[in-house]
Amino acid sequence: MVDLTEVKPRCWQTKRLILVALTVLLLTGGCAKKKAGTNKALTIGITQIISHPGIDAVREGFLDGMKAAGYTKEAGTKYDFQNAQGDMSNAQKIAQKFVSDQVDLIFAISTPSTQAAAKATKTIPIVFGAVTDPVSAGVVRSIRSPGGNVTGVSDVWPYKDQIALLLKISPDVKRLGVVYNPGESNSAFAMERIKQACKELGLKLVTAPVSGTGEVYAVAKSLVGRVDAFYSSADNTVISAVESLVKVAQEARIPCIAGESDSVQRGALATLGTNYYEVGRSSAKLATKVLGGIDPGLIPVVEETKTDLYINLKAAKAMGVSVPQDLVKKAKKIYR
Numbered sequence: 001m002v003d004l005t006e007v008k009p010r011c012w013q014t015k016r017l018i019l020v021a022l023t024v025l026l027l028t029g030g031c032a033k034k035k036a037g038t039n040k041a042l043t044i045g046i047t048q049i050i051s052h053p054g055i056d057a058v059r060e061g062f063l064d065g066m067k068a069a070g071y072t073k074e075a076g077t078k079y080d081f082q083n084a085q086g087d088m089s090n091a092q093k094i095a096q097k098f099v100s101d102q103v104d105l106i107f108a109i110s111t112p113s114t115q116a117a118a119k120a121t122k123t124i125p126i127v128f129g130a131v132t133d134p135v136s137a138g139v140v141r142s143i144r145s146p147g148g149n150v151t152g153v154s155d156v157w158p159y160k161d162q163i164a165l166l167l168k169i170s171p172d173v174k175r176l177g178v179v180y181n182p183g184e185s186n187s188a189f190a191m192e193r194i195k196q197a198c199k200e201l202g203l204k205l206v207t208a209p210v211s212g213t214g215e216v217y218a219v220a221k222s223l224v225g226r227v228d229a230f231y232s233s234a235d236n237t238v239i240s241a242v243e244s245l246v247k248v249a250q251e252a253r254i255p256c257i258a259g260e261s262d263s264v265q266r267g268a269l270a271t272l273g274t275n276y277y278e279v280g281r282s283s284a285k286l287a288t289k290v291l292g293g294i295d296p297g298l299i300p301v302v303e304e305t306k307t308d309l310y311i312n313l314k315a316a317k318a319m320g321v322s323v324p325q326d327l328v329k330k331a332k333k334i335y336r
Contacts, residue, residue, distance in 0.1 A: 041076040045098035048109040050086040052240040053262030054276045058109050058129040061280020069288045095120035111137050111186035125296045128152030129283040132186040132234050143301045151296040153282045154303045155274050157259050160197035166257040175204045177227030179220050181237035182209050190234040217244035230256040253320035264310040272307040308332035
């Protein structure tokens with residue numbers, strides 16, 4: 001004789017197992033569909049706030065990384081590249097264009113371009129590259145759990161170490177000059193760290209604001225006699241016109257240290273800098289995960305913290321400084 005008190009629970013357990021199995025099948029089927037979707041025609045929108053070697057290197061690294069993963073023109077992937085030419089209103093128009101075109105993914109290079117993209121859409125996945133502080137920029141909830149439709153690679157600069165490098169080369173520096181654009185949130189973030197670093201290193205910080213690249217030379221010139229050295233920080237406006245800052249430093253015969261390696265190649269004295277091409281490659285790895293079906297809000301932000309020493313000996317001579325040989329021996333790249 002069957003005990004009816006045992007039948008109902010067992011039937012429910014069987015139904016529950018069937019339901020779980022069906023759910024898993026549907027979910028795995030959906031994931032497989034997403035993965036298979038990498039072979040369909042895809043459009044990836046690439047937006048950058050301005051052209052300068054660091055940002056351009058991020059873009060090239062991203063494209064090479066995507067190519068290595070199979071996202072090529074031959075495979076059906078289309079890349080729509082847009083440059084805001086340093087204008088935030090252009091960055092917003094570009095983001096709206098990508099939304100209207102219903103691109104499959106937006107790759108945003110720099111903080112302003114990422115902010116514009118994040119404001120324009122909450123549904124199209126966004127991967128960023130070279131955003132200094134994505135949390136304070138308001139594009140992710142946290143580094144570990146971005147949330148929403150955004151993730152990417154952060155280029156956190158070692159501000160104190162970079163300024164300390166300057167002091168190793170020119171120990172007599174007491175007043176540090178920084179030209180910056182207060183309209184860039186990444187620059188505002190950087191300035192707080194620079195202020196703290198200067199305080200800890202016993203330096204007086206002298207700042208001067210600009211609103212565009214065309215102002216950099218004249219504003220830097222206004223600091224001559226008031227500063228002992230220049231520092232080009234995480235500011236896209238100044239980085240784009242770093243040659244102007246370098247020219248003033250050479251004319252005044254004072255050192256100009258940079259925050260990223262491409263500026264050293266373009267004439268700055270030295271830096272402990274991030275490899276921006278690798279930032280782009282790392283961004284591509286995140287993009288392939290997203291295109292493979294993973295929610296970007298669940299992918300932790302990658303913080304690129306590895307730095308290398310870059311020195312420009314030709315620039316050192318033009319600025320009237322001598323680089324210690326122990327630093328020269330440690331440099332990854334020396335420009336002569």
